[in-house]
Amino acid sequence: MTTTVRGPAIEVAGLRKSYRSKAGEQIVLDGVDLVVPAGTVTALLGPNGAGKTTAVGVMSTLLAADAGTVRVAGHDVAREPEAVRASIGVTGQITAVDELLNATENLRLMADLNHLGRAEGRRRITELLERFGLADAARKPVATFSGGMKRKLDLAMTLVGAPSVVFLDEPTTGLDPRSRRVLWDEVRTLVAAGTTILLTTQYLEEADQLADSVAVLNEGRIVAEGTPAELKAAHDTGSLDDVFLALTEPPTETETENGPATTKENVR
Ligand SMILES: Nc1ncnc2c1ncn2[C@@H]1O[C@H](COP(=O)(O)OP(=O)(O)OP(=O)(O)O)[C@@H](O)[C@H]1O
Numbered sequence: 057m058t059t060t061v062r063g064p065a066i067e068v069a070g071l072r073k074s075y076r077s078k079a080g081e082q083i084v085l086d087g088v089d090l091v092v093p094a095g096t097v098t099a100l101l102g103p104n105g106a107g108k109t110t111a112v113g114v115m116s117t118l119l120a121a122d123a124g125t126v127r128v129a130g131h132d133v134a135r136e137p138e139a140v141r142a143s144i145g146v147t148g149q150i151t152a153v154d155e156l157l158n159a160t161e162n163l164r165l166m167a168d169l170n171h172l173g174r175a176e177g178r179r180r181i182t183e184l185l186e187r188f189g190l191a192d193a194a195r196k197p198v199a200t201f202s203g204g205m206k207r208k209l210d211l212a213m214t215l216v217g218a219p220s221v222v223f224l225d226e227p228t229t230g231l232d233p234r235s236r237r238v239l240w241d242e243v244r245t246l247v248a249a250g251t252t253i254l255l256t257t258q259y260l261e262e263a264d265q266l267a268d269s270v271a272v273l274n275e276g277r278i279v280a281e282g283t284p285a286e287l288k289a290a291h292d293t294g295s296l297d298d299v300f301l302a303l304t305e306p307p308t309e310t311e312t313e314n315g316p317a318t319t320k321e322n323v324r
């Protein structure tokens with residue numbers, strides 16, 4: 057069921073989140089504020105390890121915040137997680153497809169979880185398989201799918217319940233250029249129909265193409281926010297890559313020692 061969202065679809069204020077381990081406490085989100093108006097696309101950018109997935113985790117009720125308020129689709133994530141869950145779709149950075157099932161079975165699982173009736177579920181599954189170019193592979197075990205096919209199925213699964221707010225964590229990583237454009241078109245179609253989208257990406261052209269607003273997360277805070285055009289103008293450049301490089305720091309030596317805090321791709 058799609059809920060009508062009035063006012064901002066996502067409102068984050070003073071969000072703080074740290075992880076505790078034997079090594080101590082790591083503050084990942086240190087007072088994040090973010091507002092995403094309903095029916096728009098916001099791209100959350102930031103270096104590897106900046107906390108994008110953590111923020112998406114809190115906004116999608118998978119992780120509890122340490123402090124701050126987060127409202128999604130008009131509901132507080134801490135006090136009304138069920139209502140939030142009923143309004144959202146989440147595509148994680150790692151696919152959630154079940155390799156032992158085929159594509160149709162994976163989608164049916166989502167249709168059942170969303171309480172779609174048999175006929176409605178079947179209609180929706182057929183539509184999504186077509187939209188994502190998976191109709192011919194519908195009955196093949198997902199274990200035999202390529203990485204890109206799994207990603208597309210994952211996205212289709214996110215959309216089964218027609219969510220009003222969709223979180224896409226690096227949705228096009230590993231997709232070929234044509235498939236990436238299919239996803240972009242899909243995002244545009246969803247937004248035209250009133251869906252709100254928060255996406256993370258390391259492909260800054262993607263943010264430039266899709267996002268009404270870009271927010272850059274660095275060292276626990278949103279360090280810049282605006283339309284792609286505004287951010288580029290502010291940095292006197294035609295490329296969001298330049299904006300990203302200017303606003304974010306290269307990994308420090310300690311981060312490098314602790315793991316792969318390097319960028320995933322050469323942005324230059
Ligand atoms: N469950 C966890 N326990 C401990 N530390 C964690 C956990 N999840 C994430 N972290 C740490 O929190 C920081 C932020 O991680 P997160 O996955 O949110 O970053 P990200 O911006 O999504 O990065 P990427 O671009 O690589 O996907 C990293 O330093 C990471 O090591």
Ligand SMILES: [Mg+2]
Pocket residue numbers: 108109110149225
């Ligand atoms: Mg991430």
